[in-house]
Amino acid sequence: MAKNEIKYLTAIKQEKPKKKFCRFKKYGIKYVDYKDIEFLKKFVNEQGKLLPRRLSGNSLKYQRKVTEAVKKARQMSLMPYVTDLYK
C-alpha cells in the first residue's frame, strides 16, 4: 500500500490555468456593439450577470466598454436583467 504511494517533497505543480488575454487588444476590436448579442453573451454568466474582469480576462478599458454595451442591451430588452439558464 505504502509502496506505490509516492510522497512528494514539494506540492505537485497543478495544471497552469490557460493564460488569459484581452481579446479586444489581441484581435483589435475597438467598438463593442450593444446590438451584437451573441458576442456579449460571452461576457455574461448563466443568470445574465456580468462576468468580472478576472474571469473574462478583459483589460480595464474594454471591460468598461463591455459593461456599458451590456447595460444598453438590457435597457433595450435585447438582454435580460436576470434569468436562469441563459446561455
Add this chain to the structure above:
Amino acid sequence: MNNYELMVIFTPVLSEEDFKASQKKYQDLIAELGGASVHSNPWGLKSLAYPIQKKTTGIYWVLEFTLPAEGIEKLKIQLLRDEQVMRHMVTRLDKYAVEYNYTKRNGGFAKQDKAEA
C-alpha cells in the same frame, strides 16, 4: 454634426404601413432639424427579453443618422410624445463605432473575426 444611433421599440400592434409611416416621420424630422439619416435598419417584430408595458414582443427599428447637437432635444420630445413608441434610445457614435457600422454594413466582418475565442 455628430453621429448618433437611434433604436426604437414600437408597440407590436402597429400595422406595417403605420410602422413605415412613423419611420418616415422621424427621418423627415431629422432632415428638418438639419441632419441626415445615414442608414435605416428595421428589425421588425422581435420578442423582448422581459415584458415592457405588459407586452412581450415589440417592433424594433435602428436608425443611424447625423444631427447637430441641439437637434437631439427636439427629437427626444417627439419620441416621448409618441405613444406608439414603447422605448427608445439615442446613443452617440464615436469614430470607431461609425467605422464598425460601416464595415458591418458592407459585409467587411469575416465571421471568424468576431466569433473567435
